[in-house]
Amino acid sequence: MPDENHVNATFYHYKLIKKIPVSRLLVRLYLLLPYIALISFMIVISWTSCFYFVLAAPVMLWIHYVISRSVLLLSGTPFRKRWKFSLRLPWLGYITDQHISYRLFRRVYIYITGFGLLLLAVIMFWSPVPFTLSLLFWHLWFLLPQYYAFLRLLKLRKDGMIKLNAQDISYYQQ
Numbered sequence: 001m002p003d004e005n006h007v008n009a010t011f012y013h014y015k016l017i018k019k020i021p022v023s024r025l026l027v028r029l030y031l032l033l034p035y036i037a038l039i040s041f042m043i044v045i046s047w048t049s050c051f052y053f054v055l056a057a058p059v060m061l062w063i064h065y066v067i068s069r070s071v072l073l074l075s076g077t078p079f080r081k082r083w084k085f086s087l088r089l090p091w092l093g094y095i096t097d098q099h100i101s102y103r104l105f106r107r108v109y110i111y112i113t114g115f116g117l118l119l120l121a122v123i124m125f126w127s128p129v130p131f132t133l134s135l136l137f138w139h140l141w142f143l144l145p146q147y148y149a150f151l152r153l154l155k156l157r158k159d160g161m162i163k164l165n166a167q168d169i170s171y172y173q174q
Contacts, residue, residue: 020171022145022148056131056138059138065085106150
């Protein structure tokens with residue numbers, strides 16, 4: 001039986017090309033942004049913005065989840081064991097927990113950005129201003145770490161693999 005596993009097994013050899021650290025200071029600044037936004041919403045708009053702000057976070061997480069699952073389903077990629085809902089900082093939301101193609105990672109988050117903004121533009125006409133602004137803030141805030149990864153990996157080839165860890169972003173090539 002063990003001989004059959006070695007005959008039918010596929011071995012992948014990836015070489016670490018770049019490891020981008022995610023500093024604690026950066027994570028602390030990232031966590032500080034919602035407090036600054038909440039205080040500014042309460043000062044500029046009204047104190048009731050607090051309720052909309054709290055309500056908008058899970059709504060936007062759900063929207064991101066639906067868009068990303070749809071993109072993964074339509075791409076035909078096996079994702080059930082690779083993607084999960086995470087509360088690990090700074091990677092919040094529905095995110096990969098294994099190595100993933102950098103192209104697929106970019107595609108998913110570009111679609112989340114585009115469709116999320118399109119949905120906000122449609123919702124804007126029927127929802128209160130504080131709720132729409134809160135949705136916009138949470139949309140951008142949840143995507144901020146992924147776009148940090150995009151910016152740091154901008155000059156590298158797009159055919160690599162990435163792994164998101166709590167302390168770093170690792171980029172591999174075969």
